Amino acid sequence: MRLVIIGAGFAGMYAAARLRDINGASPEELEIALVAPEPALVVRPRLYEPKPETLTAPLVDVLKAIDVVYVQGSAETVNTKSRMVEIFSAKGAKKNLSYDRLVSTIAPDMGAGPRLLIEDALNKLGVETRLGAGVAALDKSGVTLSDGERIEAETVIWAAGIRAAPLTAQIPAERDNFGRLLVDRDLRVPGVAGVFATGDAARAACDDLGNYAPMSCQHATRMGAFAGHNAAAELLGVPAKPYHQKAYVTCLDLGEAGALFMRGWKRKVEMVGDVAKKTKQEINTVWIYRPRAERAAALASADPERVTDL
Template sequence: MNPHILIIGAGFAGVWSALSAARLLDQAQRGDVTVSVLAPQPELRIRPRFYESDVHGMKAPLGALFEAVGVTFIQGHADTIDVDGRSVGYTDNHGQRQRIGYDRLVLAAGSQVARPAVPGLAEHAFDVDQMESAMRLERHLVDLAALPASPARNTVVVCGGGFTGIETATELPARLRAILGNDAAPRVIVVDRGASIGAALGAGITPAIVAACEQAGVEWLAGTSVMGIDAGGVTLDNGDYIASKTVIWTVGVKASPLTAQVPGERDALGRLRVDEHLKVIGQAHIYATGDVAWAAVDERGNHALMTCQHAIPMGRHSGNNVAADLLGVAPVVYRQPKYVTCLDLGDWGAAFSEGWERELKLQGQEGKALKRQINSVWIYPPAADRAQALAAADPLIPIV
């Protein structure tokens, strides 16, 4: 039976793992090794854009791309990992239980929004974490137009003032005006535990966040937490109640629960600790990449974040290294010392920063042009051309 590399997940890290593994096998002329991707659908969902409208179109089909590079796609939901038996259990697209073996495994199962035990959160809050939940929010926003005008109808509460919360909140006023009309006077409120506006993103880009929120009319309740959510709104930790038909939860993420089935050290987000080659420490045959990997990006103590900025290069490295491991050739070290952010800020524009201290480099419409380029071109997979796709998967491509 052919040696088998199995990759769980078709997000950014999973897709680039598959392409990079295929690249090294192609260079070694090893057509006897099978590379498979196990995921719910043969498409890369562009998750960083789920705060926008028209979410249903934010995906890239993978069938032709995988066929071009010789990667097998298996449609299903993975739910069990047998580390000792080197196999993965999953439910296929017909609802049938299946099991598949592997010689090497790449866990690229991604992350999900953290849902703490806040009363009413599960029943009444929306999120932009997955395509289905973002589409549910979009349908809800459209349906608001059929309700009588009221403060609750016109008010959206965004819980969390981190990256996702800010991008969601600053996009909402224009989305709401398009749905409710220019006379509706929509109100968007960010509730955040941080001591000040944009505290989670540092002082460098805070002025841009403040300016964008002032222009859009986005309000902040800093140093505040949501204690409960019901059908009519939210209760805050100071006892205040905000009437709202739309509460969006963006507070934190955690690694896929599949990580719990792999013995190893984890961080507070549930990510598996990996070595410099992205192999899970203590495991001989399992690699972790993207949002499930607790990986050092430099020698200064910084670690990869749960973003496509890190997931794409990590995928290039993990795919190369899992194939290298199987072939018995030298792996490459994952390091990504350059860190940038590009924060969308609605009609005001965007803020682009460099370094872990987030030094502001571009803002306003100049920053927005870069953000559009990132969101619409840079993070999408390559065309279904074998030579082009394999070349793009080189882990030694400079990271800029």
């Protein structure tokens, strides 16, 4: 049996680690293949820092430690009827990879509570804001806002959020406005046999209160562990574990103004300034970093009930 994971992000990494720990399945009994352009985890929450090209964590040793096969390339097409993934290398070489189960892993509103703190920090840093207006047009000399205001600029940084990878559109299932596949509590894609979605590729309920996982590393890691468990469990005939995630924290780096640490869906402020800044640095360098390249440590890190246990 072969289980294919598309993507080496936070969800893909933890899905791979969890898969190998299910029911003691050997590599001969259950082959796990991870498809990605490079065998590295891009630590996306740190890309605002200097030298973003260095902010990756190698995964080759971790994958070897847990007997996961790395397949270099980009998944271009998915055929859910024939259960086949078409992969292209950087040089254009094509490869088809069959699967028995597939796991696709391909700036929130902060709310009223912390908004005054954020606005105060921006003011201290000399950052002007335009609230209640959107971008109507963008050209080589600046931006025109929806209220008619014109802002001349030589450089424009677009930070309007993210969407699921276009590959999700090839899976014949319902998606939300961000392109994420709708999944059930076991992270299966309803109506598409053998396919699970997780991380940024999935719109998953965190609880029974109407909260859905945002596109964040803390949700991707835990979702990946649950998706990995359930995909393998379905093949090996062991019980699935419904995904759930009650805890949720948001830590916002404010540059020279420090940071802001909030907890819960209503984003209750718990820490500000230098204390929050230190916590943010620990999150970026310890909490979300890949597990050690040791089999026992890597497998233990992907226990669904413990991942991102805040």
